[in-house]
Amino acid sequence: MGIRDVIALLGALAIFLFGMSTMTSGLEKLTSGKLASLLEKLTDNIFKGVLLGAVVAGMVHSSAATTVMCIGFVNAGILKLRQAVGVIMGANIGTTITAQILRLGGLSDENLFLALLKPEMLGPLTAFVGILFFSFFNSGRKKTVGQILIGLGLLFIGIKSMESALAPLTELEAFQQLFIRFSNPVLGIAVGAAITALIQSSTASVAILQALSASGVVTFSTALPIIMGQNIGTCVTAILSSIGASRNAKRTAAVHLYFNVIGTVFFLVVLYGLNALIGLPFWQDTMDYGSIANLHSFFNIACTALLLPFNRQLVSLVEWTIPDSGAADPVATVLDPRFLSTPSVALERARTVVLQMGELAKNNYHLAVELLSHYDQKQLDLLNEQEEALDHMESSLDQYLVQLSRHSLDDKGSDLVSDLLHALSDFERIGDYVVNLSESATALNDAALSFSPKAQAELDSLCAAVGEALNQVLEAYRAHDAYAAFQVEPLEEVVDLITAALRERHVERLKTGECTVEVGTQFLELLTNLERISDHCSNAAVRVIHQAAEKGSLVRSDIHAYLHQLHQGGSPQFDQLFAQATEKYYQPIS
Template sequence: MELGNIIAVLGAVATFLFGMSTMTDGLEKLSSGRLEQILERLTSNVLKGVLLGAVVTGLIQSSAATTVMCVGFVNAGIMKLEQTVGIIMGANIGTTVTAQLLSLGDISSDNIVLMFLKPSFLGPILAVIGIVFYMFIKGGHKQTIGQIILGLGLLFIGMNTMSTAVAPLQELPEFQAVFTAFSNPFLGVAVGALITALLQSSSASMGILQAISTTGVVTFHIAMPLIMGQNIGTCITALISSIGASRNAKRTAMIHLFFNIIGSVFFLVVLYAGNALFHFPFWANTMSMNSIANLHLAFNVACTALLLPFNRQLVKLVKLVVPGDAEERELSVLDDRFLSSPSLALEKAHDAVVQMGEFSRDNFLLSVELLNKYDPKKLERLNETEVALDKLEELLDNYLVKLTDRALTQEESTKVSELLHTLSDFERIGDYAVNVSESATVLYNRGISFSPEAKGELEQLTAAVGETLDKTIACYQSRQRVLAVQVEPLEEVVDLMADTLKNRHVERLKTGACTVELGTQFLELLINLERISDHCSNVALRIVRQTASKDDKIRIDTHAYMRDLHHGGSNPEFDRLFGQYREKYFTPIAQSPVDP
């Protein structure tokens, strides 16, 4: 084979892969998240999941992308592990659409109408149309549509060029010998899986196989193991995306892998055992682009039909392989149908913000437990909850933005603003809880710890912050002023405790009684705990303001209200509560300085 042919093959593969990537990216952009929303909501049963998985993957042309979506949804707590099984099965069916499009290359050129559907004709036409839309027509989704058309055109051009470039290979004995070696099913599966894993696209590796089939060296018993291997290799993308994710997210990626492995092993045994007994007449038939596409489709449909009745057993299998308890975080439902009734939508949003507060409290408690006794499982659960917290914030942000497009009353607009500020406070509390867990991790990894006295100080401070957080969530959930007014005096005690411990820390550093390494972590903990209580104060203050009378000072000037509260001595209830919390939390640590 001449050097020019080799360069032509490489260039054709590059064009084909770029076309595939361009088209897929355009399809994903055009969906604008709508496909994700469909997957989130319409997976009530496994059959519906299969259909949805096939449709969504058929539209975006990437089973890996659909599976990665599922991994993300499970990781964020939006979708349960069991809901993903049908989607993943359907994704394998949907990804066969590209191969069917590429099989147009087998159309006879005798008919002038059908001739224009061949890649050699259709590719350049689509590329020209696509580049015109992409470069010269602006506005709306026209540029994205142009990207999709251009990508499809490049896909056909690359396929046609590959078919032409590999034609001389059919005369080479070495090339025929390589494909003869693939008659070993294990080698065929391994090569198919490896190539697909490298390309991270079964559609792309299938297209390359279809192009090679034009040489006439690809027979049924060679194509079948390669197709099976391609299905297995495409799982690599989801497996990579699950690294660092929750336990159930890892299980989702494993479902994709096991589904393809079990299906491949089953049909590999059936086909080869059947051929050994009955000598199938089609075993050595030469495969065309069209027959490879149909075989790909038939295999994926057969795998789905085989394993669909065992979807629950598949879930149990991955739970055995990835053992451990996975705490699933189900997020509040924010249905767009509620938007037609702003008052109802606001109530649902309020429930979701309360859930954010509960998530942030859960993570605070976990971070405190990690300080007392480090446990990697608790850290994993904390990280899972943080992902759910971030996802819920994103959902709420988008939901409330949609709500502002409606005709809202002044009171409803004010409520939207309050929700946006409060969800931000709860999200920040979750972030500071993560910071506390990171300090716990540093202490564990470096094999250092605070003295018993310093641990006692932190226990008092974290207990005060914990009560502040409990009262904040309770007052926000019930909108009770009597609970809300208890937060600020407690937050003031937390500030007092943090300032006292910071001053002690500085003195210890001056005298050399504290190491810089321990002191740094101690100071970081004080800062993060104090900031958690600050955000609690923000939330409670909103409730106090909302429930105040119209002539109350907090309604007129919030800053003046806070100044008088802390320095004016004009609020006996505040002074009483401050004294009560000071006695409860500050007095036990106020006696003598200690070393961490």
């Protein structure tokens, strides 16, 4: 085997891995994160968890990816450790589907239909159909189907190319002797684990073993320890993923490792013990694509069947080996970097933090309004603590979304990142203006000043209007409710109307001496901050409408033109809501 063959082998492996990555990415886009959402919802008992893990790992062709996703959900507090155990066990079964697909290489050439299913025929055909879909369809869904087909085609082409590159090894006696040494279980397990850990994929590692089987030197006694080692090697991905995560996330990675190590040790002792005692008749049988795929599936299914009844004991074991420690940052657990490889999940987690920011801003707003009439230092301290948390969330989320934008996102995902960036900025600015309200309340309290009953009534009406706008924005975000968001702009228009009127009235009070300059300054400062809070509520609400609108609508193409159209009488519904808000908030003080 010369340098050309080695280079060809590396290229074939690269094609295989790229094909698997392309197909997995396409499947994730096609399901819009539904696979990940299932992990949250369908794990209420261990058997459902196993089934779910098998389905998800089978669809994404990776137990490591499924386990890493599980670690992320446990780290975020979405899944409990006991729920994750079943998913991890099932993932080990689901990942064997790729080897079963690749066994098509062993089909007969006598029948044309069967010949077309062989990798050397199916790979190019699938890739060609995929590139047609990818190139000639503008629809996002059809384009994604094309991506999946391209990935599947490259998977077949890669495995066939690996087989061709490894063919010269059959002529080397040293290679045959090396495989005989692999029948030593310790060496075989070590080699299988090392290769899998290096390329971060047990699926690819099994595919290499299948390609080697074409040489005719792979026997059951050599394949078994290598496959066992591959199951251990794939745990490296999960272990690396758990670094810096919460205690339970580390325990989830440990469950994956312990599950595979315990299963390997048990079957190693049983099978090698039986062979030593009675001599297993298939021990030296030559393996091919199909028999390796079957051995891989059997071993993983048997390990799951063995350890499934002891799932609670497995959890107790990892809890004992990884004891309790300090608590993790709640924002960091929600914005887990592991979700970045699954953009749809990462976007939903980011949206969760945006909603939390909005809730904090709303809570602080109500605290600040309360401080204006009933000053309380404890309430002010709480407001300042929540403002610090709001700033921390804004900084963390901003960095997270910037990282996410560097990943492969479709048009909808890119739009959502942009909208979330605007929303977090709006909620953070609302928080800043709320702090300004609290500072005005403090200044009034320190100087023992108060507003006249008339000014206080005007201010109360304005605060109520701004408070409703803020409540509507949060409801819109919480429920993806475009109509709730639509109701914010009429309120914002009424807030502008009220603030303009109150400024004029307060200037008149200053002229007639009904109000002092010091009190008047704070009153005007409050009007400015309340109006700006309302403006940011409007901005955030329009972003919700933007996400829900159909392509080609005005709000999708030009938000400013959309708002201008509303204010110029372009919507009877807007005019009706504006009239209702005017009657509710402006008329009582007019």
